[in-house]
Amino acid sequence: MTTTITVAATPLARLALARADDALILGHRLSEWCGHAPILEEDLSLANIALDLIGQARSLYTLAGAVTGHTEDQLAYLRDERQFSNLLLVEQPNGDFALTIARLFLYSAYIDPYWRALGATDSALSDIAAKAEKESGYHLRHSAEWLIRLGDGTEESHRRAQSALDRLFPFTAEMFDPLPDDVAIDPADWTAEVDTILTHATLTRPSPAWQHNGGRAGRHTEHLGHLLAEMQHLQRTHPGATW
C-alpha cells in the first residue's frame, strides 16, 4: 500500500511540480482565512483566489503525474516535506491581513507575467499557463488594490503593510531562481511593477541585506512541515483509502 512516494524528477516533472507546489501551498494558506477574514467580502475573495490556485495545482499535478506515474492526490498528499519544491515565500504563515496581502501581491506580480510568457511558448505547460494567467491577473489586481488601501489608509495599516513587506522581501529573490526548461522573468520588470504599486501605497520597497532560498531544493522554513502534517493527515492515516 502506498504511503510515501518518491518522484523521478525529469525536467518537465520538476518544473510542473515546482509550480504546482507553489499554487497548492499558497492556496492552502489562503484557504485558512475562510470564515475568519476582516470582512465578509474578503472571506469570499480569498476563498475564490484559493480555489483558483488549488485548481492550477490540480492541473499541474495531473501533468506531472502523467510523467511520473502518479495521481494528483499522491503528489499532493504522499510526498514528504523535503520533496516539496515550493517557494519559501508562499509557505510563510498568514500573519495579519497585511502580510497575507503582501505575500499574494509579491507572488502575483511575478507569476502573472510568468504565466503570460509561458502561455506564449509551446511548452507542455502552455495551456495551463494560458488559463492561469486570467486568474493571476485578477489576483494581482486584488492584492495591489488592497496594498494601496493599507499603505495609504491609516497610520496603523501603513505600519503593518510596511512591516509585512520588510518581513517578506528576503523571500522574493528565490522566485527568479531558474527551473529546468523554463521561461525567465526579468527581475527588473518585477521590481518596476512592485514599485508602481508601492508608490501609490506610499510604501517603501525594502532592500534586505540578504535573501533566503532553498525551497526549490526542498529546504524549507519550519512552517511547511506543520502545514503538510495537517493537510496530509487523513491520507496518511488511512493508506490506500478512496475519499
Place this chain on the structure above:
Amino acid sequence: MYSQGLNQSDPSSAHTSPEAARFQARIDAEDKIEPNDWMPEAYRRTLIRQISQHAHSEIVGMLPEGNWITRAPSLRRKAALLAKVQDEGGHGLYLYAAAETLGASREELVDQLLAGKAKYSSIFNYPTLTWADIGAIGWLVDGAAIMNQIPLCRCSFGPYARAMIRVCKEESFHQRQGYEIMLTLCRGTPAQKAMAQDALDRWWWPCLMMFGPPDSASQHSDTSMQWKIKRFTNDGLRQKFIDATVPQGLHLGLAFPDPDMRQNAATGHWEHGAIDWDEFKRVVAGGGFCAAERLEARRKAHDAGAWVRDAAAAHAAKRAARQAANPRIAA
C-alpha cells in the same frame, strides 16, 4: 442555511387600518411585497429578525465546515468544500442585503450577533469531529435546510423569496455533494464506514431539531402563516425531511440512531421516537457545545479585522478628498 427564526414571529400583529387590510389582501392574492410597499411594523420586524438570523446562520455555519478545509482528504474534496463554504458566505451576504432593504444595516445586525443578542441555527453549535461530518452536514443539515427553504421561495416578501431561489439551488448541490461523500465512505474501508455511521449517530437528532419545536409547543406560527412568510408547520416539514432521508440512509447501509423509528404501513410515513427537546432548549438558549467558541471565533475575526476596515474607509476618504481637490485626476 436555516430558518429557525420562522418560529418567532411577532405576535403583536393586530392591524385593522385600511392599509393593513389592503396589505393582507395582496398577500392573500399571492402578490409579492416589495421594500418600498407599505407593511405593518410587525411584519417588518419579523422579517428583519428572520432574515438576519438566517444570514447569521450562514456566517456561523462557515466555521464547523471550515474546520475541515485544511484537512480535506483529496484535492477534489478540498476544492469542493472550500467552494461550498464560500457559497455559505455568499448566502450570508445576499441575506444581509435582503435585510437591508427593510432598513436594518449589516453592521447593526452583525453587532447584534457579536453581542450574543441575535440567534443563529442551533445546529452549528455541534462540533465537526471527523471528515464524515462534512458528508453528514451536506446530506442532513443542508437537506433539512432545503426542506425549510423551498417554501420560502414563495415567501410574501419579494427580496427574501428571490434570494431563496438562488440559495436553494446551491443548497441542493451541497446536499448531493454531502450524500456523495457519505456514499464514498460507506463503500470504502471498514474504518471509513464506521466514520460515516458515527457521523449519522451524532447529527441525526440535532437535524430533526432544526425544524423547531413541535407544533403543539410553537406559539407564533399563526401570524407568519397568515403573512405567508411561513407556509408549513414545523412538524410537517420535519416529517417531509424524515420521509425523504430515511430511504437514503438505508441505501447507504447505515442505521438510524432511533430504535423506535418505523414505517407506518398505512400512511407510508417514517415515524420517529421522542426528540430530546430539553437538549434543543439548552442549545437555543446558548448552552450549545460549541456556542462559546463559535461566537468567540466571529468576534476574533471582527476585532482583528477592525484596522483593515478602518484603513479601507480612511483610504476611500483620502481618495475622495483628492478627487474633490482636483477633479481632473483619478485620485
